Amino acid sequence: MIEFQSVSKTFPDGTEAVKDIDLTVNKGELLTLIGPSGCGKTTSMKMINRLIEPTSGNIIINDKDIREYKIDELRWNIGYVLQEIALFPHMTIEENIAIVPEMKKWKKNKLSKRIEELMDMVGLEPGTYKKRKPSELSGGQQQRVGVIRALAADPDIILMDEPFSALDPISREQLQQDIQQLQQEIQKTIVFVTHDIDEALALGDRVCLMKDGKIEQLSTPQELILNPQTDFVKSFVGERKSPWQTAVDVMADRSQSNAIQESEVNTLNSEDSTLYMIVDSKNDYKGAIQNGKKLDLRALPNGMHLRKATEEFEAQGVSVLPVVKENKFIGTLSYKDIVQYLQKQTTMENGVIQQ
Numbered sequence: 203m204i205e206f207q208s209v210s211k212t213f214p215d216g217t218e219a220v221k222d223i224d225l226t227v228n229k230g231e232l233l234t235l236i237g238p239s240g241c242g243k244t245t246s247m248k249m250i251n252r253l254i255e256p257t258s259g260n261i262i263i264n265d266k267d268i269r270e271y272k273i274d275e276l277r278w279n280i281g282y283v284l285q286e287i288a289l290f291p292h293m294t295i296e297e298n299i300a301i302v303p304e305m306k307k308w309k310k311n312k313l314s315k316r317i318e319e320l321m322d323m324v325g326l327e328p329g330t331y332k333k334r335k336p337s338e339l340s341g342g343q344q345q346r347v348g349v350i351r352a353l354a355a356d357p358d359i360i361l362m363d364e365p366f367s368a369l370d371p372i373s374r375e376q377l378q379q380d381i382q383q384l385q386q387e388i389q390k391t392i393v394f395v396t397h398d399i400d401e402a403l404a405l406g407d408r409v410c411l412m413k414d415g416k417i418e419q420l421s422t423p424q425e426l427i428l429n430p431q432t433d434f435v436k437s438f439v440g441e442r443k444s445p446w447q448t449a450v451d452v453m454a455d456r457s458q459s460n461a462i463q464e465s466e467v468n469t470l471n472s473e474d475s476t477l478y479m480i481v482d483s484k485n486d487y488k489g490a491i492q493n494g495k496k497l498d499l500r501a502l503p504n505g506m507h508l509r510k511a512t513e514e515f516e517a518q519g520v521s522v523l524p525v526v527k528e529n530k531f532i533g534t535l536s537y538k539d540i541v542q543y544l545q546k547q548t549t550m551e552n553g554v555i556q557q
Contacts, residue, residue, distance in 0.1 A: 203229040203391045204250060204359065209259035210415075211245050219245040221415040222259070232385055232392040234406030236399060238438075242415040243395050247361050250393065251280045263359070278306060281352030281360040281390075285367050287344045289336040295321075295347055296332040302355040320350035323387070324380055342373035346380065353388065362394040366401070378404055399439060403427070404509075411435055424448070424507045449502045449511055449525045449535050452543045461531055464488055479524045479531055487524055487531040501526040508540055515540075 204227040211220040220242040227233045235243035248254040249261060252268060261268045268276055289298045296317050303313050318328040324346040336344055345365060352360055366374045378401060385392065396402050402409050403423040410420045419426060419435045430436040462470070462478040470478070472494030480488040490497040500518060502511055504527040514523060515537045522536045 203227055203231075203264065204393070205260075205262040206246070207260040207262065209246075209249065209256050209261060211242075211249065211254060212257045218415055220249070220256075223415075223417055225410065225417065225420065227391060227393060229391055230389040231407045232381075232394060232405055234402035234409050235393065235395045235412065236397070236402040236409060236438075237412035237418070239397070241412040243410075243412050244363060246412070247363060247393050247395050250359070250361060251277050251282065278302060278355060279357045279359065281355075281357045283348050283352045283360065283362045283365045285364040287336075287341075287348045289344055289347060289351075291336055294333050294335060295326075295339070296328075298336070298347060299351045299354050301351070306355055308355075316354060316356075320353055323384060324350055340373070341369055342377060345369060345373075345377060349377075349381070349384075353390070358391060360390050360392045362392060364395055364397065367397065374401075381405060411438060424505070448505050448507055452508070452535060452539050462491070467491055470494065477522055477534075479534060481531045485530050487526045487529055490524065499523055501529075501531075502535060503527070504532060508544070511535065512537070512540060 204225075206223050206225040208222050208224060209220060210218070210222050212218050219240075223242075223246065225246075235247060237243050245254055249256050250263075250268070252273060263271075263276075289295075290301075299317050299320065300313055303316065308316075317332065321328045321332060326343065326346060331339070331343070336347070339347065348365065349362075352362075366377050369377065382405065394402075394405060396405075403426070406423055408420060409423055409426050411418045411426065413434055418438075419431045421429075426435065427439060430439055460476055460478045461481050464480055464482050467480060470491065475493055477490060477492045477497075479490050482488055487501050490499045499520065500514065501524040502514060504525055506514075511523075515521065521538065522534050524531060525533050525535050
């Protein structure tokens with residue numbers, strides 16, 4: 203989708219902001235760019251929509267060099283969300299959202315429907331908010347408008363430049379959750395610059411950690427935490443291993459629960475309160491049964507980290523879930539297992555030897 207090919211940027215004063223980087227952002231991926239001030243993350247992002255021109259190298263979008271696009275064509279297909287929300291104060295919320303679609307000559311009915319759809323998507327009831335001015339909204343609400351304004355013309359790519367850093371912690375956490383949920387629905391290609399490592403880990407499908415204009419490590423959040431490739435990465439990430447351990451790490455210390463073949467389900471007593479995981483002859487997970495009732499429990503992939511696993515327990519409202527590897531049943535995991543494991547790890551990390 204987006205490809206950097208040996209891209210460098212040197213400013214007129216001689217500052218080498220980006221040094222010969224190669225990077226691919228996959229279609230539908232949310233990539234977070236993180237690193238200390240001056241590492242080149244914002245410069246890298248701004249080169250995608252040519253707010254900054256590369257000194258050398260090529261940036262390719264959809265197999266076409268960005269210099270071959272007309273500048274308006276390029277930027278109309280790239281939404282941009284800034285830290286400074288930059289809503290036009292004299293315009294209503296719907297007028298702010300409509301700016302780019304109107305420039306692209308969208309029909310009124312289509313645009314009106316799009317505005318209401320986007321406002322609903324981020325919890326801003328159109329009838330209540332679309333005629334208001336930005337000054338009548340909270341900071342978090344204004345930033346939501348900034349996000350959906352970037353989405354209004356349905357661009358393929360969204361660039362987000364530290365969009366939540368000026369918000370209070372509660373608003374920031376809520377917007378992070380909104381972005382995660384929104385991305386599940388819209389599946390845009392998003393490049394998200396942040397200086398907050400926890401935000402980068404929580405949001406990114408992959409995280410690109412930069413230092414001195416170069417990519418220090420590019421990997422999934424879990425891989426970055428568990429397998430830092432350099433001392434800088436280890437230092438920058440800090441001690442966050444426990445919440446990023448996987449379901450299998452926890453299961454290693456416990457016995458496996460009951461599994462039952464599909465062909466044997468009918469032999470169970472309807473009063474049997476044991477939770478059984480149903481598998482077929484190939485050990486593929488097929489569901490669960492308890493007290494004679496079939497349960498449609500979503501399984502946890504064996505590599506799912508504990509942050510996501512705890513979210514699954516909460517979403518499904520259960521205390522035990524099956525764990526699978528490529529849909530093969532390998533055991534179960536309980537919420538209690540996770541709590542006990544994290545308590546144990548915290549004790550060990552604090553240098554206390556358990557008796």
